[in-house]
Amino acid sequence: MGKTYKKPEALSDNYTHYCPGCTHGTIHRLIAEVIDELGIRDRTVGIAPVGCAVLAYNYFTFDFQEAAHGRAPAMATGIKRVRPDLMVFTYQGDGDLASIGLSEIIHAANRGEKFTTVFVNNAVYGMTGGQMAPTTMPDQRTTTSPYGRKVEDAGMPIRIAELLATLATPSYISRHTVIRPKYITKAKRAIKQAFTYQLEGRCFSLVEIVSTCPTNWGMTPSEALDWTEDKLLAYYKLGEYKTPE
Amino acid sequence: MGKVLMKGNEAISEAAIRAGCLNYFAYPITPQNEVAEYLSKRLPEVGGVFLQGESEVAVSYMLFGASACGARVLTTSSSPGISLMSEGLSYMTAAQCPVVLINIMRCGPGLGGILPAQGDYFQATKGGGHGDYHLLVMAPASVQEAVEMVMQAFILAEKYRNPVMLLGDGLIGQMMEPVEFPEDYIVPPVNKDAWATSGMGTRKSRTRNLVKTLYLDPVELNNHNLLLKSKYDRMKREDVRFENYNTDTDYSALIVSYGTMSRVCITAIDNLKAEGLEVGMLRPQTLFPFPEKGVHAAAAKKSCKVVISVEMSMGQMVEDVDRSVKGQRPVEWYGKCGGEVPTPEEIMDVVRAKLKQSS
Ligand SMILES: Cc1ncc(C[n+]2csc(CCOP(=O)(O)OP(=O)(O)O)c2C)c(N)n1
Ligand code: SF4
Numbered sequence: 071m072g073k074t075y076k077k078p079e080a081l082s083d084n085y086t087h088y089c090p091g092c093t094h095g096t097i098h099r100l101i102a103e104v105i106d107e108l109g110i111r112d113r114t115v116g117i118a119p120v121g122c123a124v125l126a127y128n129y130f131t132f133d134f135q136e137a138a139h140g141r142a143p144a145m146a147t148g149i150k151r152v153r154p155d156l157m158v159f160t161y162q163g164d165g166d167l168a169s170i171g172l173s174e175i176i177h178a179a180n181r182g183e184k185f186t187t188v189f190v191n192n193a194v195y196g197m198t199g200g201q202m203a204p205t206t207m208p209d210q211r212t213t214t215s216p217y218g219r220k221v222e223d224a225g226m227p228i229r230i231a232e233l234l235a236t237l238a239t240p241s242y243i244s245r246h247t248v249i250r251p252k253y254i255t256k257a258k259r260a261i262k263q264a265f266t267y268q269l270e271g272r273c274f275s276l277v278e279i280v281s282t283c284p285t286n287w288g289m290t291p292s293e294a295l296d297w298t299e300d301k302l303l304a305y306y307k308l309g310e311y312k313t314p315e
Numbered sequence: 316m317g318k319v320l321m322k323g324n325e326a327i328s329e330a331a332i333r334a335g336c337l338n339y340f341a342y343p344i345t346p347q348n349e350v351a352e353y354l355s356k357r358l359p360e361v362g363g364v365f366l367q368g369e370s371e372v373a374v375s376y377m378l379f380g381a382s383a384c385g386a387r388v389l390t391t392s393s394s395p396g397i398s399l400m401s402e403g404l405s406y407m408t409a410a411q412c413p414v415v416l417i418n419i420m421r422c423g424p425g426l427g428g429i430l431p432a433q434g435d436y437f438q439a440t441k442g443g444g445h446g447d448y449h450l451l452v453m454a455p456a457s458v459q460e461a462v463e464m465v466m467q468a469f470i471l472a473e474k475y476r477n478p479v480m481l482l483g484d485g486l487i488g489q490m491m492e493p494v495e496f497p498e499d500y501i502v503p504p505v506n507k508d509a510w511a512t513s514g515m516g517t518r519k520s521r522t523r524n525l526v527k528t529l530y531l532d533p534v535e536l537n538n539h540n541l542l543l544k545s546k547y548d549r550m551k552r553e554d555v556r557f558e559n560y561n562t563d564t565d566y567s568a569l570i571v572s573y574g575t576m577s578r579v580c581i582t583a584i585d586n587l588k589a590e591g592l593e594v595g596m597l598r599p600q601t602l603f604p605f606p607e608k609g610v611h612a613a614a615a616k617k618s619c620k621v622v623i624s625v626e627m628s629m630g631q632m633v634e635d636v637d638r639s640v641k642g643q644r645p646v647e648w649y650g651k652c653g654g655e656v657p658t659p660e661e662i663m664d665v666v667r668a669k670l671k672q673s674s
Contacts, residue, residue: 112516115384118527127525133512135383136527137376138406144373148380148388149512151364152338156384156514174376177369 078102080111082131091284091291094122096248097190098129100258101159104265105132114157115149117142121163122196140171143178146185157268158185164205165195168228172204175234179274182239186264187276189230192283193302200286204228207301212286227305231278235311242267242275243312247303249282249295260310273314280306318493323458323483324349324391326494327417328357330465331389335502336415337363338388340377342370342396345429346485347419350391371396375403382412383526385511387469387502391417393485394435395426398443404478405444408543409528411510413472415465416450417481419488422627422654430654431485433574436631439482440603447540449547451479451554452602454573458492464600466500471554473505475546482602484627486575486656547604556600557609560584565618566595568666569644571610571636572625573599575656580625583662594666595619602632610639619644621673625662626650645673 077083080102088094105111111132118126120139127134137145142160149158167175167189175187194212195201201214205227209218219227231245242264246257257279264275280302284294321329328350331339339354351367358365368374374390381388392400397418407414418439422432435443439452451471455461464481472479507513512524530536560577561584562569572580577598584594597613599606614622622644624633633648640646649665651657657665 112521113514115512115514117380124529127527131523132515133384133523134525134527135380135512136410136525136529138402141372141376141379141403144368144376145380145383147366147368147373148340148377148382149384151340151366151377152381152386152388153384153513173369174373177373 078106080105080131082129084128086129087125088122089285091282091294093248093281094190096254097188097279097281098126100248100254100261101188102130103258104262107262108265108269110157110265110269113155114159117145117158117160119160119162119166121166123161123163123190124197126161140166140169141174142166143171143174143183143187147178147181147183150183150185154184154271157265159265160185160187162187162189163196164189164191164193165203168204168230179234179241179276180237180239182241182274184268184271184274186268188261189276189278190281191230191278191306192281193227194283194286196283196286200283207305229306231276231311234276240273240314241312242273242314244310245278245280245306245308247280247298247308249298253308267314318495320491321458321494322349322489322491323461324419324488325353326458326462327391327465328353330462330496331415332357332361332363333496333500334466334469336387336389336469337361338381338386339364339390340366340368340374340381340388341390341392342368342374344393344396346421347391347393347417347488349488350417371399372402375400375407378414379403379407379410379412382407382414383410383512385507385513389415389417391419393419393421394423397435397438401438401444404450405442405446405448406528407478408448408450409446410526411476412478412526413476414478415468415472415481416478417465417483420482420484422652428654429485431575431627431656432652432654433484433576433627434629434631434652435482436602436626436628439480440605440635448543449603451475451477451550452482453479454482454600454602455487456574456577456598458487458490459494461487462494462496466497466502469502475550477546482574484575551604554601555604555606555609557606558598558600559613560596560598561588561593562595562597562613564593564595566593566616567618567620568594568670569613569619569622570594570596570625570666571599571622571632572596573602573632576625576627579656579659580662582659583666586659587663587666605635605639607639610636611641614640614644621645621647621669623647623649623666623669625657627656628652
């Protein structure tokens with residue numbers, strides 16, 4: 071009997087450094103499967119963020135660049151402009167993309183840069199130890215919102231998919247999650263769609279993935295999954311926010 | 316092609332194209348806007364890439380991304396813009412990416428003013444960004460020299476896999492002078508397969524390339540920094556450039572000055588000579604690596620009583636001059652940096668006064 075489920079070629083053999091119950095690993099796997107299926111590994115360049123996925127390049131088997139905090143979309147722009155034949159994607163957390171790098175993502179999307187962004191939203195700054203992010207939920211406790219995020223002080227969490235979908239430039243914007251098997255196939259389909267638009271030279275594409283951070287949320291992995299489903303998905307609604315004509 | 320009359324900023328732009336750089340990313344700032352205006356017209360004609368970024372921060376990473384995947388790239392900016400690019404410069408230097416940046420300096424600090432100054436000397440030569448790094452910094456004194464230096468800058472950037480900065484002041488960018496573009500300037504292609512993220516499929520080896528700056532292991536990071544240091548040491552051995560003026564005489568004072576300022580000093584030196592006073596000048600063409608040995612030797616001349624650093628900054632280069640002279644002679648500073656360029660008469664007065672003080 072042959073193997074029916076094997077490791078994608080685009081994924082390396084390395085063990086990841088992600089915490090138990092973190093869905094960064096699942097998201098990596100989906101990207102790798104899509105790259106294998108589209109047969110684009112030889113001409114793909116990934117851009118790793120600053121955040122928990124800073125070492126993402128250790129888990130893939132194709133060319134990678136590492137960005138400064140928030141600047142991945144500008145790097146992707148540079149690459150795509152000089153080498154439109156390459157397949158380029160950025161992998162970014164919510165602190166990275168929605169805070170320090172907000173300008174870079176908005177302008178890249180608005181210019182219609184033909185790369186793909188996988189945006190991992192776990193409502194917290196994971197790597198630096200659980201500080202409040204622009205995506206942190208009202209009343210959510212973090213190390214810098216020990217009394218819970220106060221909307222009077224910090225505003226409401228930013229919904230990136232909705233925000234970017236207001237831009238008039240053609241793009242593909244959707245939001246997914248990978249916390250249960252039933253969501254995973256849809257998330258993968260969206261990632262594949264995003265890459266396919268790029269392959270066809272059509273538009274900027276971004277897939278937001280609502281993710282977990284049991285470590286910094288102070289929950290067990292299964293509690294984190296439930297909290298994501300109950301709290302985060304109620305505010306960060308899944309679905310397609312924009313598709314190109 | 317013979318000589319043509321061109322504005323510095325436009326001549327620099329044309330020189331980049333002739334050096335084979337067809338990729339330009341930038342954000343507008345006075346006094347260098349003519350570069351983007353010129354290239355937005357010219358690059359589409361030659362099949363190049365022109366992109367006006369949303370900020371200098373973004374622009375520096377557009378350069379980084381493009382350079383890391385093997386392209387030859389250029390940006391131009393002015394002082395506050397370079398401050399914003401400093402984060403990217405630290406990353407590009409750490410990742411060993413060859414890029415060329417032109418800083419047509421204005422006066423600062425802060426928003427300062429749009430007139431010429433040389434107040435970014437420290438930022439350019441000591442590293443404006445974080446960490447232990449250097450740019451190779453070239454300083455032209457004429458439009459012709461700016462053209463030649465831009466062309467050489469791409470070669471040096473690729474030789475060292477390091478960002479190279481051309482440090483000019485507002486005058487170099489704004490003045491019109493006759494220039495000739497070297498005809499046979501062919502920048503040899505550099506094999507970037509060993510490191511550039513150009514897509515695995517483009518390489519014979521089919522191994523993947525990784526451009527990164529993160530080294531969590533202290534030994535590894537120390538070794539990486541030692542490697543960078545060895546490049547800076549090599550620059551000091553192989554690419555120090557300077558010119559001397561009137562140093563075959565028994566000069567009693569030595570001026571060290573660069574860029575536009577050095578041209579004013581030449582007029583002052585000629586006038587003083589007519590009065591019977593000999594003054595020599597050393598003009599650094601590279602500010603990093605600084606011509607330490609050249610300055611040391613010029614200051615060592617028996618007749619030389621004083622060394623004067625003349626700059627359009629509040630005493631920045633003088634620190635490098637002082638460290639090169641190594642106490643052989645008194646080292647003095649003279650400068651202005653509100654946007655006015657010291658006149659030849661002022662410099663003549665300064666030379667006379669400093670000579671008096673030191674005798
Ligand atoms: C310029 C800069 N500022 C701050 C940091 C520190 N920093 C590293 S990771 C991080 C937060 C990343 O959070 P997020 O993007 O949400 O990713 P996660 O770790 O949650 O996956 C911060 C603030 C940095 N590296 N660079
Ligand atoms: S800190 Fe949070 S985001 Fe980072 S690896 Fe652990 S669980 Fe994942």
